[in-house]
Amino acid sequence: MEILGTITLLIFIVTLVATLLGWIKMPVQTVLIGITLVNIVLALIFFGLQGMADELRLVPADVIGRIILHPVTALLGGLFMGGVLGAAGGFEAIKAIVNRLRKTPLGLAGTLVILINIPLITMLPCGRIIAAALLPLLFMFGPEGSGTLRKTQLIVFIAAFARNSFGSCGPSPVGGVAQIAEGTLGGATFPDAAAGILRGPQVFSLMIGTAFMALFIRFVTKRLYPEDTVQIKDREGGVEPEIKVNWKGYTSLIIFALALLTATFISFIPSLKFITVQAIFVAASILIIIVCRVSLGDLMTGIILMPATAMVAGFLAAGSLYPTGGMQVLQSIFKGLAAFPLLGVVGTLVILVQAQTILPLSCSRILTAVFVPLIYVFGKGVGLTDLQIGIVMAAYIINATTSCAPSPLGGAGMMAEGQLRAETGYLKGAFSFTSLAVMAPLAAVFMRFITLDVFARNPQTGQMMFTATWGHLGQTILWSLVIMAAAYGLIVVMSRLITASLGRNRKVLIASFGLGGVLCGISLALALRLGEPVAGTSLGVSLVQGIIGGIIAAVLIALMIQVSFAGPPLKENVQAVEG
């Protein structure tokens, strides 16, 4: 059984890495389905050889049973809504509303900030739902459209929007990724965990992560386009083209907003709890179809098959590891790492937290379904308290939801890159870096100081504790500021070091990632230590362990990013801009 587990796990990881590095040039679905089939065939052969022929019958059901159906159907339901909304002109209505907002005291800057954060406000189960429709509209702010923004500004704007939208699946209450972990955390310590224990940290670190992503891209882009100070297309006489939106657009937008609100808050009404998100979305789409007289075909135009199919294929591939014993092998590998003195429990946890960014697949749920139970079992195994497991889980989930952005396998970040007409990989570095150095530590800090105290139950009395104090608030802000300042320093220094040479840029990239990893390791180790001691190590030892783990994870991430953020050499680039 162990041999079989090792072989299947090796097949899984090696094939995925080969696909990520571009050695296997096939759609990710094909690769994953291939892994599944190979693993199942191997399992059949092994079981057959061992004389466990009657075990064979249950293998297919076990594999198919690993499909988590809810996020797939919720995502497809959301995409239906997107398609209908687009056809009815709802997104045009958003544009008109934004145009109107610009003339209020909010001004252009405030409007852009809100626009960037629309995905975080709507919180759909997949960022693609809203990004697919809104990205082309946002692109029209740039030189090719109304010319409101310059090219560098546009790059920052689109990248920040993408970052925000592709993290929004984390805090979503309607089939979000965090729900997988919330339930696992639920139990004696956090009986109400499913009511949103992970959503606060997610939102917090996503907000700040978006801003840092924008900062990162700004510094890098400034180096790539040093001369980009003029607007490429002047506005003709300052007159902007008027956006015409008919009543259909506004109506559909209102129905959409109502459906979203219903979906968000329905779980708080006990008598209506049974209505699922999918049902609400389908009903709302059909309502829009009837009211706004959109054709039924428009329902389907919004569907992006890629995430749904990749998700199913990924669940199948990961599921094929269960009956073959690959999961036990994975667990024992991490246990072995934890026994290694230089890495220790803290170092292993830091690597585990980054596991998904190291293997960025096109949808985070593929591996989250594997890793969340693994982290829980691992944490219990090495003697972490429930609070500490909560901290690790918060940091893990934010990294997991981020992992679809830097994925080269049709990850969501590619939508932004494609929209910018850039080679794949231009934004990947920034996405990975912010999730490594800023978002995971911040989520851990927020979880440690604010959320856990709200959710934890007093072990003596069994009552819920509500002990978050002003001191906790101060500590949260202090720690966040320290982390943000360190990350800012890193970004500034790194952007200064970018030159015309790609090879040198790559070294800079790896070095800065390593430093980011150090930052991540230190803050995670501190957040864990501030709860209770970890596995009996002293503070200094756990700091060192965290740093080593962080560096290993960061270097692995940097190696997985094939194309560095520097893109083509500067010289050539400047020529291209000029010519």
Place this chain on the structure above:
Amino acid sequence: MADEKQKKDEQKIGRTRQVEDQPVALPGIRRFQSFTNVEDRMLTKNINRAAMFGVAAAMGVAVLKPLFHGMPQTTYCYECRACYATQDKCPGRITEQAELTVASRVLDYRRFILKGGMNCIRCGNCQTFCAAHLDLPKIFGTMQKLVVAAIEEGYVPTGVLAQALAEGKIGRDYLLPVVKYMQKLKKETEKPIPEPELM
């Protein structure tokens, strides 16, 4: 010299799907791209088609199977695992109720038995925690019947049953069919199986 090194770097780093001699239009975009890279295509068109069909079929199976067996509710389990909060209030000592629901969805007998599904007495404790308010007792009850039928047909591996018996994962209501089946096997294979005392 420096140019050569740079080119080498570029080839090593980037995916080469473009004509390198062409000037750059935007970061990473060259003015002319090769028509079709034959080596990128391989002979994979039909494989991709088949894989996609496999994906869709797997989804179809995952939804139609519970429908066919009278447990349509399982299709909208969030798998948020909120039911784990039942903890020691579960009289059947089941710790992972969500696993049972998922096992019921695809009729995964092994998972259902080993996670303690046959211990369920359908008290409805876990239902109060369910975020989607599924009728968990009904689902588990239906599944228990199906498991018993499967055991009688000899569909469930004996290894699973022996393990479940040893771990006390078979509730007293279902001991009889299991023991009967094992006894039948005992007659065939002469393996010693302990006969539990009922009532």
Place this chain on the structure above:
Amino acid sequence: METAWYNRWLEAFAAKASRPWRLAAFTFLISLLYPGTRFFLLAVIFIVLVVKSVEYGVKNGKWWGLKALIGVFLFSCLVYAAAAAEAYRVARYRRALGDTIPLDLKTGIYEAEADGARGPVHVQVEIIETGLSPTGNLIHRIDSPLELHRETGSIGGNAIKELNYRYRPGTEKIRALNKDLITRRLDQAMDSIDGITGATLTSRAYRKAVKTAIIKAHRTPKKLSTFTHFVYFFLKNEISKISFNTLAIIFILIVFFDYTLQGLLVRGTGQAVSCMNCQTCVGACPVKRVELDGKEYAFPMDMVLAARLGDYELVKKLSWFCVGCAKCSGKCPIGISAPSVASAGVRFLKAREAEKEKADAGGGRHG
């Protein structure tokens, strides 16, 4: 290039079974599998047919379709009323009997068997007229002939002797059993037959055999006729909150499945299924944006997506704008070639149109 046999077969399927037909087939399949939705799905089909016939009537001034539908509706109402009336009568009869208490016993001796520890346990139940129950008949004695079973003499055999002794005519035990039969459900009443310590399997078998015998003695209640069963198979309204949710999910999945299928059926457009809407092709394309019929399209990507959705008319229109430089296919991360997908779509459209024309012409000649 020679077309592979499976491609020819798939394309013939795609041309014959277009999307409405496929969706109807899926709906039918679901309604067969899932009783709770039958009525709802039938109603949906009926409403769609009514809308279509009204459209036809407005266009052509002929209302036979609508009239036929109204006729079908009235007829099914009548059929349903007949079935409902019968169901009501049966239900009333059962209620009068007491739905769960099988008390309507016939007099006589009934025999039954059940598997004991080592073989079948044989039981005889004698029912005589007592006048105690509403129908007047109750159990007189229970007997298990010793020569008919093979239980272990010291355990099972003794147990059966003991049970035979307990349920002689007129004992306390048999009166208690009769009382339980009147006041409780059958399986609950069976629980009142105490087991014999140490002979669990035999006791169980005894109990089961007694139950089977009583069921044999029971006069079968009036059943629904085949006609009513048939009508209720389609028309019984079982829709609930659960079926609403499940229907939504099934709807989503059917659409997903069907739209995945479309790309797989038509040769050359299968690549489009893997499209991930990343718009890299739009960046590479010299055309980039196309305005058609008041709508704006992101150029090669929307063409590929239209091919995936099976909207080949749109593909044809959009393909007029393509310059065929194939920069997009060079940039595509998965290697989809938009021009080749589009040309495959247009080729399929043309082939279908040609076939239709041929069929029309052929039909005219024959007719």
Place this chain on the structure above:
Amino acid sequence: MFTFIVFIIAGALTGLITTYALDMKTRKELAQGTRGGVIRAKIRALLGPKKMSGRRGASPGRASHRLAPTKEIWQTKNKKKTSRR
């Protein structure tokens, strides 16, 4: 409440940073960006799950329902809630 405060502070800060990153450096634009960030953070904090705002009264009924003994949970199925001892 603490979540609310932290969100607003973070919102203001990120609004400021984003505006700066978007290359809008005049004081007016920075102020506008900050305002936008705060509004966004407020909306987000209000939309979040009730538990997150840390108010005690948010879901006591739910919690007590969950902590109730088995028997009473079973009885509440008849729409009539039995009082808890």
